[in-house]
Amino acid sequence: MINANTFRLDGRIALVTGSSAGIGKALARGLAQAGASVILNGRDRHKLEATRAQLTSEGLAVQARAFDVTDADNAATAVDAIEREIGAIDILINNAGITRRAPFQDLQREQWREVMSTNLDSIFYVGQAVSRHMLTRKRGRIINICSVMSELARPTTAPYTATKGALKMLTKAMATDLSPHGINVNGIGPGYIKTELTQALVDDPTFSNWLIARTPSRRWGEVEDLMGAAVFLASDAANFVNGHILYVDGGVTATL
Ligand code: NAP
Ligand code: GCO
Secondary structure, eight states: OOOTTTTOOTTOEEEETTOSSHHHHHHHHHHHHTTOEEEEEESOHHHHHHHHHHHHHTTOOEEEEEOOTTOHHHHHHHHHHHHHHTOOOOEEEEOOOOOOOOOGGGOOHHHHHHHHIIIIIHHHHHHHHHHHHHHHHTOEEEEEEOOGGGTOOOTTOHHHHHHHHHHHHHHHHHHHHHGGGTEEEEEEEEOSBOSGGGHHHHTOHHHHHHHHHHSTTOSOBOGGGGHHHHHHHHSGGGTTOOSOEEEESTTGGGOO
């Protein structure tokens, strides 16, 4: 039965990695608007504090914890401190991610490692640290931010595409291991969304015009387009949704 609370998150604590800007900031805002207490995260403390202050000024319940998701020990320590100092994490959104664009043949080893570490290793580190606490409570929601590049490639995106394809399958594997213990694990696959990460593409009229024509919705995505999907997957409305990648892409993955 649908009631006033089905899509609400009141009384729940959410950790959103990489939420000082871009998609993560929007997802944090959306979860908080649905009633959650949200913990923001990023490496740059000044950027993180500015976002915390902005969302707080909107009347939202947000706190901030700066840590690098690629540092397994630092991330685990931060998660344990959150559980001890703030409370049980009910919702984890693994959002932090980067790209390094170069043709495969020109890619530098450091570029490869940076993308692998941020976009894939970190979900193992943070996901394991948080789920170990969730397992003691036999409840939790984990949402991994995938991409249309979980399904499709384009020139110069090899490491990013590899990580997002792997993250699609990691999401299914995490659901397989964790869902029997009350933890739902799903993914969101955004299309092309205007953020710092895609600014160079937004500013390229040739690419932008191609993308708009390639997208059935005939526009770039906005970060606000993703908020509802995150609230849905975090809420009781998605109690029987597991191992699913919800594409929010204007139809990019539906058409040639
Ligand atoms: P963005 O605007 O560049 O924001 C990235 C955020 O992650 C920032 O808050 C950044 O803050 C943080 N971050 C980066 N590395 C981190 C680390 N090692 N530890 C902790 N925080 C870190 O990127 P975005 O476009 O919002 O992308 C967010 C996620 O959505 C990524 O996983 C991306 O792959 C995915 N995605 C994006 C699009 C798109 O079109 N934009 C589409 C599909 C999927 P600091 O630099 O201060 O740490
Ligand atoms: C690119 C973009 C994509 C987007 C996004 C698309 O270079 O094609 O950066 O990778 O970031 O993941 O969904």
